[in-house]
Amino acid sequence: TQLLEQSPQFLSIQEGENLTVYCNSSSVFSSLQWYRQEPGEGPVLLVTVVTGGEVKKLKRLTFQFGDARKDSSLHITAAQPGDTGLYLCAGPHNNDYKLSFGAGTTVTVRA
Amino acid sequence: NAGVTQTPKFQVLKTGQSMTLQCAQDMNHNSMYWYRQDPGMGLRLIYYSASEGTTDKGEVPNGYNVSRLNKREFSLRLESAAPSQTSVYFCASSDPTTDTQYFGPGTRLTVL
Numbered sequence: 633t634q635l636l637e638q639s640p641q642f643l644s645i646q647e648g649e650n651l652t653v654y655c656n657s658s659s660v661f662s663s664l665q666w667y668r669q670e671p672g673e674g675p676v677l678l679v680t681v682v683t684g685g686e687v688k689k690l691k692r693l694t695f696q697f698g699d700a701r702k703d704s705s706l707h708i709t710a711a712q713p714g715d716t717g718l719y720l721c722a723g724p725h726n727n728d729y730k731l732s733f734g735a736g737t738t739v740t741v742r743a
Numbered sequence: 744n745a746g747v748t749q750t751p752k753f754q755v756l757k758t759g760q761s762m763t764l765q766c767a768q769d770m771n772h773n774s775m776y777w778y779r780q781d782p783g784m785g786l787r788l789i790y791y792s793a794s795e796g797t798t799d800k801g802e803v804p805n806g807y808n809v810s811r812l813n814k815r816e817f818s819l820r821l822e823s824a825a826p827s828q829t830s831v832y833f834c835a836s837s838d839p840t841t842d843t844q845y846f847g848p849g850t851r852l853t854v855l
Contacts, residue, residue, distance in 0.1 A: 634785065641783070663842070674747070674833050674846025675786070720785065724842060730776075730801070731844060735785040 635659060636721055636734035644740040648710055653737040655721035656703045662724060664704045665731070666695055669718040678706075711741045745769055749834050749847035756824045756854045764819040764850050766834030774837045775817040776801075776844065777809060779830040786833065792817055824854045 637656045645651050655664065663682045667675035679688050681697035681704060688695045692715075694707040708715055718738050722731040747768045756762055768775065773794045778786040788801030790809040798809050806828060808820045821828060831851050835844040 665843070672848070674835070674848055675844075676846070677843045680841065680843070722786075722844075730788060730791060731842070733778075733786040735783055 634735055635725060635732045636723060638719075638721060638734035638737050640737060641735070642738045642740075644742065645711055647712060647741055647743050650707065650709050651711055651739065652705055652707045653719055653739070654703065654705050655734055657723070658702065659725070660701050662701070664697060664701075664721055664723045666704070666706055667720045667722060669720060669736070671717075675718075675720055708739075711739075713741045713743050715739060716741050747834055747836055747845050747847035749832075749850050751850060752848065753851050754853070756821075756852065758825060758854060760824050761820070761822050762824065762852075763821075764832055764834075764852075765816070766818065766847060767816045768834075768836040768845070769815065770836060770838070770845065771814070772836035772838060772845075773814070774839065775811065776835045776837070777807075777817070777819045778833045778835065779803065779828075780833060780849075781830050789819065789832075824852075826854045828852065829854045 665680045666678045669675040679695045684701045685699045686697045692709045696705045718736045720736045722733045725732045750765045776791045777789040792798045792811040795814045810818045831849050834847045837844045
């Protein structure tokens with residue numbers, strides 16, 4: 633079983649629609665990171681959330697860290713085809729610098 | 744800056760063959776990692792190296808060995824490839840101040 637569970641596994645939407653993907657765990661994390669991976673490439677960091685209840689915005693992307701620091705969400709407003717990719721959440725486990733990754737959500741935005 | 748580079752980009756092996764995947768980073772990071780990525784399973788840590796001269800097993804180390812040749816380079820070796828090792832392999836290094844991991848472009852390995 634994954635330490636970090638991501639849902640949904642797949643999401644296909646029309647350009648202009650909104651979407652939310654989730655990252656949940658039964659464990660508390662000191663921080664959570666979100667990465668985006670495009671086909672044929674390695675993951676690239678989007679954001680790190682550190683404080684329980686924290687909300688961070690990157691243009692049309694909004695990231696939230698749960699109050700209990702066990703979950704996080706990523707909301708995309710007015711999705712564009714360029715948002716297509718695999719979204720991965722990751723967090724350090726047991727205060728270790730190594731990261732545990734969720735299985736990811738594959739997002740497809742149709743033009 | 745090139746960041747993290749990996750070679751080769753693609754490889755096909757027959758069962759029992761051996762090969763070494765190469766990784767190098769030019770960001771002066773101490774920590775480096777090898778992951779494998781399989782559909783529906785995310786990234787799983789194979790081995791990692793906290794600093795030059797040290798290596799440790801990750802979640803799925805069986806069938807693999809690593810060498811931290813110097814601060815820049817971290818290689819992954821498959822001594823006797825098996826079909827279960829068909830996967831995409833990623834090397835990464837991390838910035839200690841932010842815990843951000845920087846990934847290479849990956850090696851797509853098929854074992855027949």
